[in-house]
Amino acid sequence: MFKLPFKLALLMLAVVSAGILWQQTQLLVLALTRIDPLPDARAMLAEERYAEAADYLSFFMNYEYVSQNSEAQSLYQEISSKRESWSYQLDKLGEGLLSGTSDETIGKVAGVATDFFVIGDIRDLAEQGVNLAQGEEVDEILVALATLGVVASTAQVASGAGTVATGGVAAPSVVGSTVVKSGLIALKTAKKLGKLPPWLGKTIVKTAKTAKQSKSLEELTGFIGDVNSLANTRGGFKLIGNAENAADLRRMAKFADAFGSHSATIYHIGGSVAVDVAQRSDKLGNETIKLATTFGQGGLKLLDDVGALKFTKFASRGTKIAYKGDFFDLLVKLLLMVPTWLLYFFVIFGAVVWIPRRMFSALGRQLYHGSQKPSKVINSPKVT
Incomplete structure (x- = not known):
């Protein structure tokens, strides 16, 4: 035939x-290409985003294909030297004191200190008051946050006084008011960084209008814990800015809790795909998800399709x-x-x-x- x-x-x-x-x-694994982090890291360096560049490159330095690269070693050392210089640290301190925001630890501490003791709230209200007097645009969200900050500070003082008078009976209320105050500081930082989503801004303005009369911040308690979790994670404000609603904010917070300081880098690479896959981190494993991230979104999708065991086995062969x-x-x-x-x-x-x-x-x-x-x-x- x-x-x-x-x-x-x-x-x-x-x-x-x-x-x-x-x-x-x-x-499918062999068809994937591992990410070369050097181009993105150099772009961040050119824009003087030193902290972000350090976080991004340090994630990849955990893998031999980057850590053994002499160019990567040299670039990482260059970024580290810049961040450790006294002039850079002094600039970041001033940034935190004057604006209340910074991408470095020393600036964040300074910014939080001024906001935590009402100084920052008074400063922001004064700035917006000057804008109003001069006929310039007033940021109603920033005014709302400063107002809520004053209310929260008053609640802290009242709770503290109750604790002293009752020998510790009011301690939980002190903790509660402090958590709210921390959350408000985080929200204010997100606003100044341009990372506050519109839906959250509307909620804040609405809460401020009722809080001035009732002195209550109950409407914030539904998501303030998630905001604090994200604010305490390096790069967490980027995640706050991409949350589309309260449920999405909760998913972002769970993602940040799972991956800590690497959250922003993993999100930068994988976007919403990374957040979706992270919801199954108990089955897939955090380290496997990190490994898949070095292959980009395609790696994360493949991991989700074939499971941790197959992906790890075939990736090691590749x-x-x-x-x-x-x-x-x-x-x-x-x-x-x-x-x-x-x-x-x-x-x-x-x-x-x-x-x-x-x-x-x-x-x-x-x-x-x-x-x-x-x-x-x-x-x-x-x-x-």
């Missing part, structure tokens, strides 16, 4: 197709290939473009052509004779 060369070609095609189907997960080359990468990607149904067709057809012709002839005769069997005739009674 078929010539031998044609049959051999089909057999080879069937074997290749079977191999692709068998090793499909391995091929990283042993020191250099794959453009041709190898292209070949793997082309193989993965072949539809699964077509691969199964090649496997089945490749097997069928090797079945002996006489078997088809015998099967055909069997089917033919089976269809030609005479049907039983029922004799009808004769009519007389």
Whole structure:
């Protein structure tokens, strides 16, 4: 029926197709490319975002393919030297004192200190008052936050006085008011950094209007804990800015709790995909999710599809290939473009052509004779 060369070609095609189907997960991993962090880190450095550049590059320095790179080592040392210089630290201290915001620890501490003791709230109210007097635009969200800050400070003082008078009975209220105050400081920082989502801004303004009369901050308690969790995480304000509602803010907080100082970097790479995958970190494992992040969003999606065990096994095999080359990468990607149904067709057809012709002839005769069997005739009674 078929010539031998044609049959051999089909057999080879069937074997290749079977191999692709068998090793499909391995091929998917090999098709992924690990992220080179140097271009992004250099871009951050050029924009003088030293803290962000340090966090981003330090995440990748945990993996040998970056930590053994001399260029990465040199760049990381350059960023670290800049951040450790006294002039840089002094600038960040001033930044925190004057504006209440900073991306470095020393500036954050200074900013929090001024806000925690009402100084910052009074400063912000005064600035907005000057804007109003000069006919300039007044930031109603910043005014609302400063107002709520004054209310929270008053609650702190009252709770503290109650604690002293009752020998500690009012201690929980002190803790509660302090948590709210910390949350308000975080929200104010987010606002100044441009990381406060619109829905949260509306909630703050609404709460401030009722709080001036009732002196209550109950409307904030639903999400203030999540805000504090994110504010206490490096890069957490970026996550606050991307939360679309209270439920999304809760997911972001869970994500930040799981990955700590690496949260901002993982989110920078994986976006909402990383947050979605992190919700299953109890099954996938934090370290596996970090490993998948070094392959970008594609790595995170593949991890979610195949599970931690398969992904780790195949990723470890893939990283042993020191250099794959453009041709190898292209070949793997082309193989993965072949539809699964077509691969199964090649496997089945490749097997069928090797079945002996006489078997088809015998099967055909069997089917033919089976269809030609005479049907039983029922004799009808004769009519007389």
